[in-house]
Amino acid sequence: MSTQPLVIGKFSLGMGDRFAHEAEAQLAACLAARKLGVEIVPVWNKSNREHNIIGSEPTSTRAAADAAVKALGWTAPYFLDADHIGLKTVDRFVGVSDFFTIDVADFIAQPAAPAAVQAFVDRHPELVGTITLAGIDRPFTTTRADVERTAAKFLLAVQEAGKVYRHIVSVKGVGRFVPEISMDETDSPQTPPELLVILAAIADEGVPIQTIAPKFTGRFNKGVDYVGDLAQFEREFNDDLCVIAHAVKQYGLPANLKLSVHSGSDKFSIYPAIRRALAKHGAGVHVKTAGTTWLEEVIGLAEAGGAGLALAKEIYAEALSHMDELCQPYATVIDIDRSKLPAAAVVDGWTSEQFVGALRHDQKNPLYNANIRQLIHVGFKVAAKMGPRYLEQLKACRESCARNVTGNLLERHIRPLFL
Numbered sequence: 001m002s003t004q005p006l007v008i009g010k011f012s013l014g015m016g017d018r019f020a021h022e023a024e025a026q027l028a029a030c031l032a033a034r035k036l037g038v039e040i041v042p043v044w045n046k047s048n049r050e051h052n053i054i055g056s057e058p059t060s061t062r063a064a065a066d067a068a069v070k071a072l073g074w075t076a077p078y079f080l081d082a083d084h085i086g087l088k089t090v091d092r093f094v095g096v097s098d099f100f101t102i103d104v105a106d107f108i109a110q111p112a113a114p115a116a117v118q119a120f121v122d123r124h125p126e127l128v129g130t131i132t133l134a135g136i137d138r139p140f141t142t143t144r145a146d147v148e149r150t151a152a153k154f155l156l157a158v159q160e161a162g163k164v165y166r167h168i169v170s171v172k173g174v175g176r177f178v179p180e181i182s183m184d185e186t187d188s189p190q191t192p193p194e195l196l197v198i199l200a201a202i203a204d205e206g207v208p209i210q211t212i213a214p215k216f217t218g219r220f221n222k223g224v225d226y227v228g229d230l231a232q233f234e235r236e237f238n239d240d241l242c243v244i245a246h247a248v249k250q251y252g253l254p255a256n257l258k259l260s261v262h263s264g265s266d267k268f269s270i271y272p273a274i275r276r277a278l279a280k281h282g283a284g285v286h287v288k289t290a291g292t293t294w295l296e297e298v299i300g301l302a303e304a305g306g307a308g309l310a311l312a313k314e315i316y317a318e319a320l321s322h323m324d325e326l327c328q329p330y331a332t333v334i335d336i337d338r339s340k341l342p343a344a345a346v347v348d349g350w351t352s353e354q355f356v357g358a359l360r361h362d363q364k365n366p367l368y369n370a371n372i373r374q375l376i377h378v379g380f381k382v383a384a385k386m387g388p389r390y391l392e393q394l395k396a397c398r399e400s401c402a403r404n405v406t407g408n409l410l411e412r413h414i415r416p417l418f419l
């Protein structure tokens, strides 16, 4: 085993593969990007929640990734992300993962001990007053009370991240994994001045994070485009990059520290802003996608016609009749207008073209239906329940599923962001 610490490259793409059948098709997108001149580090991510819903183990993700790497002769680094783990869930992943998304969102706003807050602010007089950061026109102006408020809100979460990090280190060793801290699954976005305080606290806690996932302004719903103020997003994303560059120097965080954009798939309207910001600051980014690949599988089945299309229709019908149960775990990250969901009997009469048109994320296609897309996005439990019947159909429709998976990542994600 190499003794070099594991370091993630500048541009990386988190890819989800719910049924562990698409790793080759996903890697093919990174391989194509490489031939077109940009290195994209593939990172296979799967959360504890997904494993529980599907009934799979992290070892299956590892096996699928390793097999794809071998089959396609991929020689560059790749990672396996234990996505959204905490102290209670990390152990299942610790043997096979080398990237850990330490999710501490649940600890935000649980107030830290007042003494710890005072000690933090005493240690960081540089966070109070007028803070001028390279690249940001308007300096941040903060009072001691502001910093106390921010520290009280985030310090406990950062301390929790420290506990999880040290637990992973105790098993794997220092430098044997890429640590990320995520704070995205919470109600309110973190502002750039808050991010600065958070990064100072993370450095104090001794967690050498290489990626950080704040919650950005606007809505990042599953499988559909961004909804929010594009100008504000762009301003804050640029500010966040400046905050990170500053924190790397000021607090000695890893030089490759970068933003991680969660629910980053299909956010087509913000990709130009992200692309501009990365170019302007010479910054890297991790864009995490997950369910977009599962949707491409269903599109691939529908496109194949025959038994594939029939199974896709069955998935829709089942998802429709179990909508409440399927939507519940994702309630905060979907917006489905139920009045725009056609009855199962209507969809049953659809052609392959109609089904594919409704589901594929092409906003210019009049057949596209974002409500159907979100329902299917959360409906993977239906396919999990079908078990071998679903997997056999995936194999039977291998070509169309793989073509859609690769095309989606390459043309709709990698190209607008990086090429």
Ligand SMILES: [Zn+2]
Binding pocket: 084, 182, 184, 185, 213, 262, 263
């Ligand atoms: Zn997330």
